[in-house]
Amino acid sequence: MFWINTKRILKAGFVNFWRNGFVSFAAVLIMLVTLFTLGSVVFLRAMLDTSLQELQAKVDVNVYFLTDAPEEDILTLKKSLETLPEVALVEYVTREQALAEFEERHADDQIILNALSELPDNPLGAVFNIKAREPSQYGTISDFLESAAALGAGQRVIIQEVNYFDNKNVIEKLSEIINSAETLGFAISIVLIVLSLIITFNTIRLAIYTAREEISVMRLVGAGSWYVRGPFVVEGIMYGVVAGVISLIIFYPLTIWLGPFTSRFFGAINIFDYYADNFGQIFLIIMGAGIVLGAVSSFMAVRRYLKA
Amino acid sequence: MSMIQFDNVSKTYDDSSVALQDVSFSIEPAEFVSIVGHSGAGKTTLLKLLLAEEYPTEGAVLLGDQNINELARRDISDMRRRIGMIFQDFRLLPNKTAFENIAFAMEAAGKHDDEIESDVPYALELVGLADKAWKFPHQMSGGEKQRLAIARAIVNQPDVLVADEPTGNLDPLNTFEVVQILKKINDLGTTVLLTTHNKGVIDSLGKRVITMEKGRIVRDDAEGRYVM
8 A cells, every 4th residue: 555655646746747837847947046056055165175275285384494504403303393293294395405496496597597606505505394284383383493493592503584474474364364264155155055945945835835725625535644745745856856957967067167267266176077076975965955955845835735 | 323413513613603503413324415595504514514624613423423523633534535525616636637536536545556447437437528538627617527526526435425516606507417417326325415506406306405594404304495
């Protein structure tokens, strides 16, 4: 009996979806807007996240050593830096590497290269590029470096300059922007999603309002609650599935078209590559949201008219 | 045992308007009973009590040996399947064909597909709509719609067929046809309860007539005529 009923409810849902063509069309259209918004929010957050990561990766503290700083002192400092929990990475650029990089950077500038070759010795000191795990931790690292420099003063000063103090304002500002961008993005996503949920819910309610007479007739003929409700819930799920498939299809050319733009604007990530790489996850999010939204809205809307 | 029994039933609506006052009568199996009365005499309220759409303020309504007002919500749909209903406004399912409208009543009753395949054409045949099986209600005339509604009401072989002003929207010819079908169904053994305004219908039937006025039964005649 259960399977016969399930089969009949499914069939009735499909048939109603098809026969109520115009109502279905309207509901699918609204649902499409909702799911498209949801998808866009997913994409936007991904873009924002990666570009923030890119920005964060660009922040570092540079330590410039004196040209006559002995290498073993530098390596000792590197070791003690690496023991700090805040430090993610210490990149050691030796004097020779610094010179090579400098020459490469100015390969087109013959005057500077000539001036460089006039000098008796390599004028560049070794450099540390230090990355913290969190932007807020650069303060601690630079404090440590300061004390290390002071420590070194007893024996020998090896650090010429720590550029954190120049970058300090920029780094702090960036931390703030990153944090507020994430909060704002989250708030906007929530508002957009809630709005479209309300609109979809009301559209489906309106669609079922047009069928309220039908519902009372079904009750009078002696159909049980679930037998009346089932086909409407199936119809709601159909709205979700059709709208979900359409929005997934729309995202395909859209991301191809937007891909080059996003990779320029947000740094490394191309939105189409992101779509292709995470298709399974995005498919689940959009289809899942569509199905749940359609089913729950229909369920709640029919409940009103079942009471009679 | 009576088919339908009303025991001292009164119904007062929330705004304290009295719809039924101390109504008692019983209907035997295979009887054909008409209820007549002006609008507002309480005919519709009476039918609503029978279908458990409304509950009596006092008294009891029995279908067979079952007190309708003591049924749990989930048992009401089972009870309603024992009563076939037709209405003045037909109340068909607009998105279903004639065949599907009838099949729906059988599906709701949990009948098997092979039963549906064999019984629906029979019901359509009985009301003379065999050639309209795949038409939608909006493609049919008023008389055809009412005959379809009758076919749907009887397909599950209910104990009682309740007809609420079934000819109210129909011309004399269609009215005649519908009444003939109701008679035929009654002859096949189904209890029929009919409410109507139509004097011609009552007089041509020559069956039991209950006359109502202001929520009370004023006449109950075994071979009644329309007296107002």
